Amino acid sequence: LVVIAATLGAGDSFPRMLQRAGLASSDIVQVLDLVGGQIKPGTIPPGTRFAIRLGARTSPAQPRPLEELTFRPRFDLALHVKRSSGGLALATNAIAVDSAPMRIRGIVGGSLYRSARAAGAPPSAVQDYLRTIDDHMGFEEIAPGDEFDLVFANRRAADGEQQAGDLIYAGVVRANKPVLQLLRWGKDGAFYSPQGMAEGSQETTGFLGSPVNGRITSNFGARRHPILGYVRMHAGVDFGAGFGAPIYAATDGRVSIAGWHGGHGNYVRLDHGGGIGTGYAHMSRIAVSSGMNVRRGQVIGYVGSTGLSTGPHLHYEMYRNGRTVNPLSMTSITQRAT
Ligand SMILES: [Zn+2]
Structure with missing residues (x-):
């Protein structure tokens, strides 16, 4: 044998x-x-x-x-x-399989990774959780006594095999009240707050998919800067568009900056409330002034190549609590319960 x-x-x-x-x-x-x-x-x-x-x-x-x-x-x-x-x-x-998702909750202070791993959550789900929370909240806002609350897809076979899947819910709990609740939703797998999902269904409060009629030529992330020549963080998304093409407000807001702004050239920054802002750089001409209220889709300026720019394009950025985040990661403003 x-x-x-x-x-x-x-x-x-x-x-x-x-x-x-x-x-x-x-x-x-x-x-x-x-x-x-x-x-x-x-x-x-x-x-x-x-x-x-x-x-x-x-x-x-x-x-x-x-x-x-x-x-x-x-x-x-x-x-x-x-x-x-x-x-x-x-x-x-x-083999009988139990597909009930697994939920893990515990005190943040140092135990998140260990608790999650002990429950069988894959490292990818923990990383997903941290990244998702960071996109919506900022680690500096999390207190040591806060609780993490996460749910990930999971399959348990009758013979003991376990197959953990994607993160499907990410929450932060403070004094037994949810401070942040995010649910993975839709084909792109993005996370939304319940408020954000409700807002997403009302077109007027969502973000325009693109604030200019053009296509993406450079995404958010690290890249070699075409003029400065070294690798640096690209803190926005570039849209290639014709010189003079109108630039639209991504959503309702108030103009907080309208004018020359260093490497941004002619620049407009909008404040949308809830700590969220959007920025529009390299304009040939600015069509709004500081303090103005603008509506989603309103023309705020025109595509140009002012500041550190190699050709006409819109450098579009998004701020959350003063820090840049990927503008394409947010499709509607997510209000947080306080
Ligand atoms: Zn850019």
Whole structure:
């Protein structure tokens, strides 16, 4: 008898793996036929482990016959091919799976990462939580006595296997009251507060997807600056647009800056309340003045190339509590309960 433990590699195929394990071609054909009635062999994920038992050769020239093959092609399914007097036969074993999401709550002070990991939350869910909170709140606002409250997708199989998934809820609790409640929603997987979701359904309080008629030429994040030549944080999103194209207020607000502003050139900053602001740089001409109230979609200036700019474009930025955040991460103003 020969017992083999095999793992399906990335880019590997199920029949090739069986061949390498020493199965006879006739056995491989039978296995594919049996297994193919349950799953598409091409869908077996890389990393799947196989327990293979081969019997004694009937003659030295013959390959060993397959006696037993066990593997788990899906989280909720185990397959077992076994030789009996009538030849190879397949037994399927459906594994019960509990898909209830998992919730973790505890005191922030130092224990977040440990508590989350102890509950089986994957590091990616913890990182997701920290990033999401940071996008909406700022770590400096979190007090040591605050509680984290997070929910992530989770699957537990009856045989004890656990498969943790994405973060689906991120909250911060202070004195038993939620300070921040964010729910993952929609195809893009962005997080929204309940208030933000309600506002998102009213067009007037959402942000324009694009404050200018143009396409994105540079995203928010680290990049090599085209003029300064070294890598620095690009604190906004660039839209390529024709010289003189109108620039619209992303949402209702009050003009807090309108004028020359260093590398921003001709610049307009709008204050939208709730600590949220938007900035519009490199304008050829400014169409508003400081202190004015503007409506969403109102023209506030025109595309140009003033300040540190290599050509006509809109450098669009968003501020939360004075710090730049990715403007595309926010689709509506999210008010926080106090
Ligand atoms: Zn820019």
